[in-house]
Amino acid sequence: MEKKENAFRFDxxxxxxxxxxFIIEVLIALYITDNFIRPYVGDVLVVILxxxxxKAFVHIGVWPLAIATLLFSYLIETLQYxxxxxxIGLGDNKFANIVIGNSFAWxxxxxxxIGITIVVLIETYSIKRKTASNERLL
Incomplete structure (x- = not known):
């Protein structure tokens, strides 16, 4: 009988x-007030985060997790619209406005x-590198 791999684990x-x-995002939020890094790089980084x-807690493939993360991000952005x-009555709550956001933008x-594309490229490269390394050991 095959051993079933546990979906939950700590990576x-x-x-x-x-x-x-997360630390980079906090630093951007606290110290950067430009029109590029804060709005765009911050959003690229948040999906990677x-x-x-x-991934740190759930064992799941690259593509399912990437798609789920992207759809979740799209959902939050749509809710901002x-x-x-x-x-939900949190219009005056600064924390809610920061975490959820309050304005839709294409x-x-x-x-x-772009952020998820970066993740998929990094993860795919990492998997290929591990596979090649393991094959050399055989």
Whole structure:
């Protein structure tokens, strides 16, 4: 009988990547007020952060997790279009406005897509490199 792999496990490397990106995001939010890094690079990084944070705790393939992360990000952005923060009565809550956001932008959708593309490229390259390394050992 085949041993079933547990879907939940802790991946230290993914957690450290997520933590590092979180720190970068906080630094961007606190110290950068430009019109490029804060709005665009921050949005590219946030989907990478979400991907690696989930990957730190859930064993799932690259594509399913990448698609789920991207769809989640699109959902949050769509909810911003409908001003969800105000609709749920948190319009005056600064934390809710920062975490959920309060304005829809197509540029954000593009940034999320770029971020997930970067993740897929990195993960695919990493998997190919591991596979090649393992084949050399055989």
């Amino acid at each position: 230290k490397k993914s957690f450290l990547i997520a933590a590092a990106i 979400i991907y690696y944070f989930v 409908f001003h969800i923060v105000k609709l 540029e954000d959708i593009m940034a999320y897509t």
